[in-house]
Amino acid sequence: MTASLSTPRSDESSNAAVEQRTIGVGLISVGWMGKLHSRAYRNLPTFYPDLGIQPRLVVAADTAPQAQDYAVNVLGFEQAVADYREVLANPEVEVVSICAPNFLHAELGIAAAKAGKHIWIEKPVGRGAHETAEIRDAVVEAGVASAIGFNYRQPPAIQYARNLINEGKLGRITNVRGRFFGGFNADPNFPLAWRFIREYAGSGVLGDLMGHLVDLTHFLLGPIGSITASTGTYITERPAMKGSPDEGKLLPVENEDYANMLLKFDESALAAGALGSLEASWIALGPQAEYSIEIFGTEGSLRWNFERLNELEVAFRDENGAANYTRLFANPTFPDFARFQPSTGTSMGYDDLKIIEASKFLRAVTGDDSESSNIHDALASAQVLTAAEESAKTGQWVDTPVVPGNTSNTRKEA
């Protein structure tokens, strides 16, 4: 189980002519994620030429005029508008990226599905399980494809880890330990943006980081069956936003900045019988984006950390019964890696994860067999987060029934 030397694989970067299909793209909100989705669409054909998909950036909507300018002059959209309804009414738009603040996701997601548009929507999809279920219902009723911004599923090292787990290389899974620790909200002088207000964000770090970690756990090990959780808010006040009527005042933070949970897997999960603990913080001093997961089994273990996304550490029992971690560099034998780089040790980055995500979404749109996350995965994650909020109030374990249609890692016979 050593990192292979770098032999470029020509099959993944074939120059053979492929029939091209143009897909009209609409974007709602041109912030961090909107720009990232747009770059992913633009770059997709160069990394996945064999898909024959040419995204066409038709129209972007943002209420901020400077974001509209950016969409046209920098990202290359043909048109930018203030009102998202113009995106949904445009017959040349086939897929819509929903990259707005959380409180708009339900309105936008439901309207997009009703307009017959396939949606790639950022997480958290709804403000809790109830709202996410409403979007799921609209997507199912409309019969449109969906993909969720669960980008931590996409690193080649994570996909490789999933293959190792599925091949039984870790033996029986005993436990998982995950922690998504960021320090991006650790400064108490950082203003009270929408993310700290329940009406606009829903939960705090639960929806923001724990949702990713729950999805990653589902993706690698299968559905979580029950949890107990605690949450805390340690920066309880923040300065009002500049230009707001309350500028100069300190206002209350309305959601949690730290959360933890203990979990048991559902009996259908690949890791049925295993236990785990997950933590998330967006006020952790020290870690930058220390989004990590460790999985332990009777024959081996593995661990991964987003700060070193091109590396996977594995430990397997040797003939003497000993096991030590070995560091594997992502390489062209890892899923999707050869699309980006022909050589081990040449790093991929965050933008590349979104290109992989786009490729899976657009494959789902064109009806090809796809490994895309979907709206059912969003509900599965949201359900665990809502259970965590309930458990944090009551101190009880809460069951999280399996959501049909999700793509979590189940036992073959389940």
Ligand SMILES: NC(=O)c1ccc[n+]([C@@H]2O[C@H](COP(=O)([O-])OP(=O)(O)OC[C@H]3O[C@@H](n4cnc5c(N)ncnc54)[C@H](O)[C@@H]3O)[C@@H](O)[C@H]2O)c1
């Ligand atoms: N997948 C990830 O890892 C990840 C990372 C960051 C953010 N996100 C999610 O992406 C979403 C957006 O976050 P962001 O960081 O890009 O936000 P952002 O603050 O950078 O951008 C939000 C944009 O929405 C625009 N907007 C506000 N109201 C609007 C309206 N009515 N119509 C159209 N546009 C409107 C704003 O003008 C702004 O340009 C959030 O749900 C967030 O949780 C996901």
